[in-house]
Amino acid sequence: xxxxxxxxxxxxxxxxxxxxxxxxxxxxxxxxxxxxxxxxxxxxxxxxxxxxxxxxxxxxxxxxxxxxxxxxxxxxxxxxxxxxxxxxxxxxxxxxxxxxxxxxxxxxxxxxxxxxxxxxxxxxxxxxxxxxxxxxxxxxxxxxxxxxxxxxxxxxxxxxxxxxxxxxxxxxxxxxxxxxxxxxxxxxxxxxxxxxxxxxxxxxxxxxxxxxxxxxxxxxxxxxxxxxxxxxxxxxxxxxxxxxxxxxxxxxxxxxxxxxxxxxxxxxxxxxxxxxxxxxxxxxxxxxxxxxxxxxxxxxxxxxxxxxxxxxxxxxxxxxxxxxxxxxxxxxxxx
Amino acid sequence: xxxxxxxxxxxxxxxxxxxxxxxxxxxxxxxxxxxxxxxxxxxxxxxxxxxxxxxxxxxxxxxxxxxxxxxxxxxxxxxxxxxxxxxxxxxxxxxxxxxxxxxxxxxxxxxxxxxxxxxxxxxxxxxxxxxxxxxxxxxxxxxxxxxxxxxxxxxxxxxxxxxxxxxxxxxxxxxxxxxxxxxxxxxxxxxxxxxxxxxxxxxxxxxxxxxxxxxxxxxxxxxxxxxxxxxxxxxxxxxxxxxxxxxxxxx
Amino acid sequence: xxxxxxxxxxxxxxxxxxxxxxxxxxxxxxxxxxxxxxxxxxxxxxxxxxxxxxxxxxxxxxxxxxxxxxxxxxxxxxxxxxxxxxxxxxxxxxxxxxxxxxxxxxxxxxxxxxxxxxxxxxxxxxxxxxxxxxxxxxxxxxxxxxxxxxxxxxxxxxxxxxxxxxxxxxxxxxxxxxxxxxxxxxxxxxxxxxxxxxxxxxxxxxxxxxxxxxxxxxxxxxxxxxxxxxxxxxxxxxxxxxxxxxxxxxxxxxxxxxxxxxxxxxxxxxxxxxxxxxxxxxxxxxxxxxxxxxxxxxxxxxxxxxxxxxxxxxxxxxxxxxxxxxxxxxxxxxxxxxxxxxxxxxxxxxxxxxxxxxxxxxxxxxxxxxxxxxxxxxxxxxxxxxxxxxxxxxxxxxx
Numbered sequence: 013x014x015x016x017x018x019x020x021x022x023x024x025x026x027x028x029x030x031x032x033x034x035x036x037x038x039x040x041x042x043x044x045x046x047x048x049x050x051x052x053x054x055x056x057x058x059x060x061x062x063x064x065x066x067x068x069x070x071x072x073x074x075x076x077x078x079x080x081x082x083x084x085x086x087x088x089x090x091x092x093x094x095x096x097x098x099x100x101x102x103x104x105x106x107x108x109x110x111x112x113x114x115x116x117x118x119x120x121x122x123x124x125x126x127x128x129x130x131x132x133x134x135x136x137x138x139x140x141x142x143x144x145x146x147x148x149x150x151x152x153x154x155x156x157x158x159x160x161x162x163x164x165x166x167x168x169x170x171x172x173x174x175x176x177x178x179x180x181x182x183x184x185x186x187x188x189x190x191x192x193x194x195x196x197x198x199x200x201x202x203x204x205x206x207x208x209x210x211x212x213x214x215x216x217x218x219x220x221x222x223x224x225x226x227x228x229x230x231x232x233x234x235x236x237x238x239x240x241x242x243x244x245x246x247x248x249x250x251x252x253x254x255x256x257x258x259x260x261x262x263x264x265x266x267x268x269x270x271x272x273x274x275x276x277x278x279x280x281x282x283x284x285x286x287x288x289x290x291x292x293x294x295x296x297x298x299x300x301x302x303x304x305x306x307x308x309x310x311x312x313x314x315x316x317x318x319x320x321x322x323x324x325x326x327x328x329x330x331x332x333x334x335x336x337x338x339x340x341x342x343x344x345x346x347x
Numbered sequence: 348x349x350x351x352x353x354x355x356x357x358x359x360x361x362x363x364x365x366x367x368x369x370x371x372x373x374x375x376x377x378x379x380x381x382x383x384x385x386x387x388x389x390x391x392x393x394x395x396x397x398x399x400x401x402x403x404x405x406x407x408x409x410x411x412x413x414x415x416x417x418x419x420x421x422x423x424x425x426x427x428x429x430x431x432x433x434x435x436x437x438x439x440x441x442x443x444x445x446x447x448x449x450x451x452x453x454x455x456x457x458x459x460x461x462x463x464x465x466x467x468x469x470x471x472x473x474x475x476x477x478x479x480x481x482x483x484x485x486x487x488x489x490x491x492x493x494x495x496x497x498x499x500x501x502x503x504x505x506x507x508x509x510x511x512x513x514x515x516x517x518x519x520x521x522x523x524x525x526x527x528x529x530x531x532x533x534x535x536x537x538x539x540x541x542x543x544x545x546x547x548x549x550x551x552x553x554x555x556x557x558x559x560x561x562x563x564x565x566x567x568x569x570x571x572x573x574x575x576x577x578x579x580x581x582x583x584x585x586x587x588x589x590x591x592x593x594x595x596x597x598x
Numbered sequence: 599x600x601x602x603x604x605x606x607x608x609x610x611x612x613x614x615x616x617x618x619x620x621x622x623x624x625x626x627x628x629x630x631x632x633x634x635x636x637x638x639x640x641x642x643x644x645x646x647x648x649x650x651x652x653x654x655x656x657x658x659x660x661x662x663x664x665x666x667x668x669x670x671x672x673x674x675x676x677x678x679x680x681x682x683x684x685x686x687x688x689x690x691x692x693x694x695x696x697x698x699x700x701x702x703x704x705x706x707x708x709x710x711x712x713x714x715x716x717x718x719x720x721x722x723x724x725x726x727x728x729x730x731x732x733x734x735x736x737x738x739x740x741x742x743x744x745x746x747x748x749x750x751x752x753x754x755x756x757x758x759x760x761x762x763x764x765x766x767x768x769x770x771x772x773x774x775x776x777x778x779x780x781x782x783x784x785x786x787x788x789x790x791x792x793x794x795x796x797x798x799x800x801x802x803x804x805x806x807x808x809x810x811x812x813x814x815x816x817x818x819x820x821x822x823x824x825x826x827x828x829x830x831x832x833x834x835x836x837x838x839x840x841x842x843x844x845x846x847x848x849x850x851x852x853x854x855x856x857x858x859x860x861x862x863x864x865x866x867x868x869x870x871x872x873x874x875x876x877x878x879x880x881x882x883x884x885x886x887x888x889x890x891x892x893x894x895x896x897x898x899x900x901x902x903x904x905x906x907x908x909x910x911x912x913x914x915x916x917x918x919x920x921x922x923x924x925x926x927x928x929x930x931x932x933x934x935x936x937x938x939x940x941x942x943x944x945x946x947x948x949x950x951x952x953x954x955x956x957x958x959x960x961x962x963x964x965x966x967x968x969x970x971x972x973x974x975x976x977x978x979x980x981x982x983x984x985x986x987x988x989x990x991x992x993x994x995x996x997x
Contacts, residue, residue: 047721137962143721144667148890149961151883155954163943163951276728276879283725318741325729325736332718332726397838423840435838439831440824448828449839451821457842460849463816465601466824512840 014186019305021184025194025263027301028201029055032256033278034285034293035205036249042225042288043245046135047143049150052275053157054250057126058119058257059266060161062172065115069095069108110175112261119258120251127250131243154271162268172261179262193262200259204252205294211248212290221245225288280328286341296339300324350375350548351396351516356405358391358572365391366402367572373516373565378542378549380559383569389552392569393520396550397429398422410515420457428509430519434501436508438494442485445493445504446476449511475511483507499530503537510541517541519551523558535561560584606815609897613811617804620644621794628791632924635916638909641784641797642868646908648800648807649864654888654900655807655814656857660850661886662895663823665830669724669882670711670731674704674855676738676877678862680745683752683872690762691772693781693802693867697860704859705852712851716844719833731882738874751873774867776802781868799868806864807901810857815897817853826850858885887957893969902968910949917945 033055040048072091080088096104107114134153138146173179174193182192212218223230224238257266264270281300285292300323306312307323319326331338349372358366366388373379383389394400396407398419407414414422423429437445450472455461467473480486483503488496493504502522509517522538523531535558542549542562553559559566559580566583568575576586583589602610616623625639638644657671678700685696715726738746746752754771763772774781776798784797817823829836829843836843866872875881884907892903922938922945929937944952964971 134958134962142665144665145961145965147667147721147724148886149958151886152954152958152961155950156958159948159951159954160943163948272880276732279725280729283722287721318737321736321740322733325733328729329714329726332722333714336718336722418842419837420840420842423838429838435832435835437828437831437835440827444824444828447821448824448836448841451825452840455821457840458845460822460845462820462822462849462853463601463813464820465816466819466821467603468601469821472821508839 014188015309017186018188018190019309020302021188021190021194022308023302023305024198024298025301026304027298028198029256029260029274029297030278030281030301031294031297032201032204033253033274034281034297035208035290036252036256037278037282038285038288038290038293039208039245039249039252041282042290043221043242044131044135044139046138047146047150048135049147049275050130050153050157051150051249051253052271052273052278053154054123054126054253054271055257055260055274056161056266056268056271057157058123058254059172059261059270060165060257061119061122061254062112062115062258062261063165063170063266065118066108066111066172069093069111069114073097109177112172112174112259115258116255119254123251123254124247126254127247128243130250131246135246154275158268158271165268167268169265169267171265174262197259197263201256204255208248208252209290217241217244277324280324282338284328284331284338286338289338289340292338292340299339300327303327349373350410351550352406352408353392353396354406354408356392356395356402356407358388358395358400358402365572366395369405369569369572369574371567371574371577373548373550375548376542376546377565378538378551378563379565379567380551380553380563381567381569382553382556382559383575386571387569388572389569390520391572393429393518393552396422396518397427423452423512423514424457426515428512428514428517430502430505430509430517430522432520432522432524434498434505436493436501436505438492440493441489442480442491442493442496442504443476443489445508446479446489446511447472449508450475450479453512479507479511482510499526499533502526502530502534506537506541510545510547514547516548516550519549519553521552521554523553523555531555531558534558538562600812602815602819606819606897610808610812610815613898613901614808617648617808618801620647620804621796621800625792625794629793630791635921636913638913639794641795641800643908643912644797644800645803645864645868646912647905648803649861649868650885650888650904650908651901652803652807652810652864653858653861653885654892654904655810656854656861657885658854658889658894658896658900659814659817659826659857660854661889662900663818663826663830664847664850666716666719666847666851667724667886668715668727668851668854669879669886670727670729670734671854671858671885672879672881673711673731673734673877674708674858675862675865675881676734676872676874677707678704678859679866679872679876680738680752680862681859682863682866683754683870684745686754686760686774686866686870687758688761690760691774692762693774693776693863696774696867697806697863700859700863700866701856702859704862705856707859708852708855709848712848712855716847716851728879728882731877732879735874735877735879738877746872746874749874751871753871774870803864803868806860810860811897811901818897822846822849887953889967891957891960891967893967894965896966896969899967899969906968907953910953914949914952915946919946 033051036054037048037051040046040051070093072093074089074091076087077090078087082088093104093108095107098104099107130153134149138149178192178196180192181189182195183189212222220238221241224242281296282293284300285294285296303323304320308320312319351371351373353369353371356366356369357364369388369392381389381392391400395402396414398414398417398421401415409425409427412425414425414427437448447466454472477486477489480489483506485500485504485507488500493501496504519538523534526534538549539562541547551559551562563580565577566580567577568583568589575588576583578586600607621639621644623639624644625637627633627637653675657668661667681700681703682696685699689695711727711730715723715730718726739748756769756771760772779798781799781802782797784795787794787796825836825841825846829846833843862876888903888907889900890903891906892901893899919938919942922941923934926934926937942948960967966973
């Protein structure tokens with residue numbers, strides 16, 4: 013029993029990331045009708061927001077500490093981050109320690125802005141083009157974004173540690189030992205997913221968007237400027253992907269190709285959940301994350317070797333063939 | 348016994364009864380119109396005939412064989428050709444190529460792997476296509492990109508493509524919808540000519556009463572998914588039930 | 599000529615002449631000039647040009663004609679490579695049986711994957727092919743290690759049986775050959791300051807590419823090719839014309855898979871090792887880039903695209919800061935450094951960035967790729983001569 017719970021828990025963090033990325037993908041697909049292959053890159057940029065904030069906060073000034081000497085007897089040069097100089101040592105180092113959660117604040121406006129620029133500058137021109145063209149141009153954009161990040165931060169993963177307080181392990185009921193940050197990540201993801209759904213459910217804006225998802229033309233006929241709202245939705249989807257990335261840093265050190273790695277799986281998630289279905293994307297994200305975690309157990313890998321590598325694709329293939337609309341997909345969406 | 352026999356066809360979409368116990372008999376070599384107000388189930392019925400939808404119950408027999416459960420291309424190979432409301436042609440291909448495809452389909456069946464033969468070396472197909480284009484008065488447009496033609500020409504090409512298959516039954520779904528009066532009259536003349544000169548049955552779904560009464564020699568009136576009456580045009584005009592359900596609205 | 603019309607014959611002839619003369623054409627700069635690094639006429643790169651040309655021609659038969667965008671075509675290339683290497687290990691170092699096997703195995707593989715994937719269309723088809731390719735990739739890395747040798751990649755070894763060749767006596771690894779003609783053999787020719795290399799391997803690949811190109815023309819001009827274009831144009835009308843689209847698309851899928859297998863087999867024939875990374879989805883993405891850049895649905899486009907991308911990959915990526923400084927040394931120091939700093943991210947290791955930008959521009963403004971670009975330029979010149987380019991607007995389909 014405990015083993016099962018442990019595997020479910022193990023699947024939650026990856027599942028959360030899948031769910032968040034898939035949510036954004038579906039939001040974009042459902043509202044704008046665009047298949048966005050650059051969405052993984054947004055996740056990656058989010059993660060690099062954390063790297064950026066960490067770099068900024070640890071910008072240091074080099075001073076000579078006259079009280080200390082190195083082993084040759086020369087005065088020792090020490091680097092002190094500016095924040096420690098400004099806010100005092102304790103508070104300053106606390107800020108640096110909490111740089112990942114703090115990056116969330118930085119990430120949101122940046123991602124929304126990137127989303128706006130992307131939609132107005134590029135995606136807009138592809139609404140009426142074929143899906144294949146949309147895939148191709150966003151695929152090109154993904155390469156560009158990835159290379160830009162690589163040009164700035166290099167090809168190696170960069171560690172973005174969680175705050176010390178949240179980086180240990182917790183012992184849960186039943187004696188299960190589990191990293192604290194993963195719990196944080198899951199709660200964070202749940203919060204965002206809940207927020208997005210609440211926003212769509214309870215605001216007028218959300219209502220119009222949902223109506224637009226169901227029938228774009230009719231909403232347009234009502235004289236509602238649906239395009240502007242969809243631009244905002246794109247910014248929101250970008251922010252969701254970015255937030256998923258920012259908080260994922262401590263779980264997996266950000267590298268420039270993490271977006272592509274997640275993108276492929278997230279598309280599979282979207283398709284399994286049902287193209288254009290928001291609950292479907294979330295459900296499928298968690299489901300596949302947990303399935304993957306179960307498939308990675310020694311029991312599973314000894315029974316069917318390699319199952320952990322292919323489980324997601326296998327599930328996707330089976331679902332696509334037996335239930336082409338996905339788990340919760342609606343009729344008539346891209347059949 | 349008609350060439351097309353529809354018996355007791357029902358079709359539901361969720362809670363909506365789209366077709367309720369539809370019986371229809373289309374006689375060979377007739378021009379049979381199916382009319383009815385919006386939402387009467389005309390398009391649903393048509394889709395059941397060509398394999399796009401499968402009725403919940405009932406039977407659809409064509410030329411003595413059931414069409415139910417067959418795929419659209421199989422039903423087409425049985426001898427039913429369909430003309431769509433908005434012309435469905437191969438927009439990326441030339442007019443000549445458009446015309447050659449149904450002739451290949453007629454000659455070679457649903458699939459034939461002829462991957463390295465030269466298309467233009469198939470003399471019989473090229474000749475048949477050219478002949479059909481001439482008959483449709485489109486020979487001068489043979490090299491044109493079909494997407495760049497006028498709507499009327501597209502319609503003409505589509506009908507030509509269907510006729511090139513020498514179908515036994517030609518189904519037309521509001522062939523003059525959205526057309527200017529002159530184009531409508533041209534289409535009527537074309538269809539009249541086809542029905543006079545060829546050994547073909549035509550079933551037509553139409554909104555425009557002018558078209559219906561200039562072409563049809565048999566009319567079925569659908570209302571709320573059920574056939575109200577099936578009769579000759581003269582009797583339909585005088586039928587009070589029809590006037591109430593349908594004509595009354597447009598007259 | 600060979601059942602082609604005048605225009606196609608001319609195209610085929612041009613391609614044949616260009617590939618045959620490639621060792622000259624690609625080495626335009628004298629060996630010790632500063633521009634010699636832009637010479638692409640060395641065997642290894644020229645082989646890649648034509649092999650990936652074959653891959654892209656095959657991909658184009660599927661994507662260009664039917665519009666089905668496969669994101670998993672590299673799997674067939676990988677399978678082809680593995681089959682070829684196994685043939686070298688088990689049977690003989692002759693490349694002919696190896697290539698035959700790679701084409702057959704890749705074809706069978708494509709038949710299975712295509713049969714399943716083609717039950718869906720549009721984005722679903724893309725995702726299905728992607729899923730299958732990623733599965734193959736993951737399996738090649740893990741479970742199938744006995745067949746694929748996992749991360750190390752499949753290689754020749756001295757104790758391979760090689761039934762036809764017999765045991766190796768020299769104590770060194772045997773080399774691939776065509777009935778005794780070794781693939782790595784090459785002749786250097788010096789003309790003044792220029793130097794040209796003619797390698798057996800390149801000419802073998804080139805002959806295969808010309809054959810592949812010829813076959814592609816025949817397919818494009820056949821009734822089968824027309825049916826595929828019809829499916830791309832209006833699948834509903836295809837069904838309602840009594841044609842079953844699925845066997846047509848499946849046949850196209852298998853043919854293009856066999857092309858990929860041929861490319862994979864040739865890759866292994868030039869350098870007998872096969873690794874799983876050849877199957878990764880980024881490799882599938884690369885062939886998409888090649889086809890689009892060159893001109894999807896055109897005959898010559900994919901070959902151009904493949905050449906361009908491989909040229910970028912090998913030559914563009916070698917431009918480093920020293921080279922840049924060399925070029926701009928005529929400028930005053932400050933400006934020189936400034937320009938080098940600006941260009942730096944786009945060349946050398948950053949060539950992917952340039953590729954991505956070019957690709958986006960092509961998709962946005964030039965959906966027909968280089969071929970369309972060429973046509974537009976040609977039209978501009980023609981348009982000046984005779985006014986009224988009305989009939990220029992109708993580009994010949996599938997040129």
